[in-house]
Amino acid sequence: MANMSLEKIKMPEQAPDIRNKNFEEVSLGYTGEMAMEEATRCLNCKHKPCIEGCPVNVRIPEFIAEVAKGDFMAAYKVITSTNALPAVCGRVCPQESQCEAKCVRGIKGEAVAIGRLERFVADWYMANATETPQKPVSNGKKVAVVGSGPSSLACAGDLAKAGYDVTVFEAFHKAGGVLVYGIPEFRLPKGIVQKEIDTLAALGVKFMTNMVIGKVLSIDEIIEDMGFEAVFIGTGAGLPSFMSIPGEALVGVYSANEYLTRINLMKAYQAEYDTPIRNSKSVAVVGGGNVAMDAARCAKRLGAENVYIVYRRSEAEMPARLEEVHHAKEEGIEFHLLRNPVQILDNGNGQVRGIECLKMELGEPDASGRRSPVPMEGSNYIIDVDTVVMSIGTSPNPLIRSTTKGLDSNRRGCLVVNEETNQTTREGVYAGGDAVTGAATVILAMGAGKKAAASIDEYLKNK
């Protein structure tokens, strides 16, 4: 008999006043009992709409049925037959606009907690599994994967399972892309990312760090000199935008990428690590996406007394996940909505002393249906801050497209691919994730990586 409770089983989490002083994970995850109970809320619908909502089509009712039975190992096998990184997806996917948005239980009451259940199963497996994954039989064909973020990891995982000899080239000293430098420890523990990567390595995927493709090797050299028969480009959208307003060069102005890289990858918040970060009393984070929430919540954890989100639209238009906005508010982040910075002010010593903002109001919907913010003349005011973090978006890094002939990109610098196959304008070269779409989500990147892996398999089988 299904559990007809209208609400999800609550997931335990650290109290806001405690967690905003540490970098440990906010959400603590379900226990086995909680997971089994939540699993009984799934109606196991015939038409299974949730699966269509998942970009990698996890067979959701099937794995949930195993959870309900208490066979967590069987549940794990169902999930990982289509999803290489369940512990990551269960934590960072915007389920409210994907699988859970389609859940029938969500029509009246809350959707089944698919993300929390996926996360539980993956965490259970990491804590309890003793078996090591079997290396698939090699087919002798080499595929290169450039970048090691979510799209690349998904692509590499599927290719390795299909018997390919996969090498991942990563520019940084650690693999994982945004999962290690961008998303903070309190949302996605780095130990979990490392375990997922170790699992891929056990499948035979080779990781080469410190390899900036476009500088140390070109795509052409990878194909012609190194014997790779196909290449997947999953280099993301890591080039930060600035506003081009006065004062952006002052000491104390960071891009969110720099701020988060120092904190997450270089562990600047831990005394035993050498990379420094600014000691801030008051911080303004400009932007309204997940990255802005991450930066603001990190600033609070680093000890800033006042942390402000400055966003030019209203809360309804914020691209950040609801859960993250909610968590940020609980932790004491203040929101300056419908506000747009016009300049950053100098304290006289070349350092930030404040940010001058203009109030905005929402105008009529434009052709795309989005209401654009319109400045209110003379409404300028100053927020006293000593640090500003710019989190207004990123675009693809030009390094690869500018060093590879025949690789077309659009006006926004995104690689052009065939939508069916994810092949670029070069035969044998595929791309996916933010490098193609511009900044998007982890799970969409993974979906693209999987699609490209299937196309590469098809291409090399027929070659």
Place this chain on the structure above:
Amino acid sequence: MFRIVDKRELNSAVTLLEIEAPFVAKKAQAGQFIIFRVDEYSERVPLTIADYDREKGTVTIIFQKVGFSTNLLAAKEIGDTILDFVGPLGTATEYEGMKKVAVVGGGVGCAIAYPQAKALHAMGVEVDVIVGFRNKDIVILEDEMKAVSTNYYLMTDDGSKAEKGFVTDKLKALIEAGNQYDTVIAIGPIPMMKFVSLTTKPYGIHTIVSLNPIMIDGTGMCGGCRVTVGGEIKFACVDGPDFDGHLVDFDELMNRNSIYKQREGEISKDHVCRMDKLAKEVIH
């Protein structure tokens, strides 16, 4: 892991390391740099490539012990390894059309000026090298520089070796004496590069400087190294590190490089920044 195959102390503060890094060695060109990380707890620090040997697969770096990480690196011995060594990064110096060039190096900046002079010399360009040091005890790369220059001018601030004075004095004198340089390449402390640029500006001589802002990734993903050049934001790690000295906002760069001074001071309390002192002496 990257193995150290040779080590030499060029003076009491400056160390040369030759490091096994075949991928970097294969592609390195003058003007490019690497980023190193000594161990798991270390920060990422950029250093310009001083030399490379494509056959041996090694890259040479020369650096001054100015803080925690450079001291940590300098403590490594032949046979030791460091964790990360990534490169070549940045855009190689563009030499097209050059016929007579003055390469100006200040202090440890000579280590970066050396591959420039070497590359130009190999191309058959006439190269005058002007190098400046505080005193005779810290002169580096004298023989190496001589071997790749048409004329070599050594300056010391206190006159304890060769000529007394600053590199800018010598450069101005050479220009006044009728040397028609099509380009001046200046590498050293920021104030020195600023004053070389100010020296050449009235003569309209194209001047290239190699900037050294704070960096993390070195691949263009954070903008920590942003500099203002001709009124535009540039990322030194991808657009540079070479820029037109007449367009660079040197004061802004110097301000931005001061951001972690206090923290660096905490880490290495005993250290007195010689580079800063040298820079001040160069200006005054």
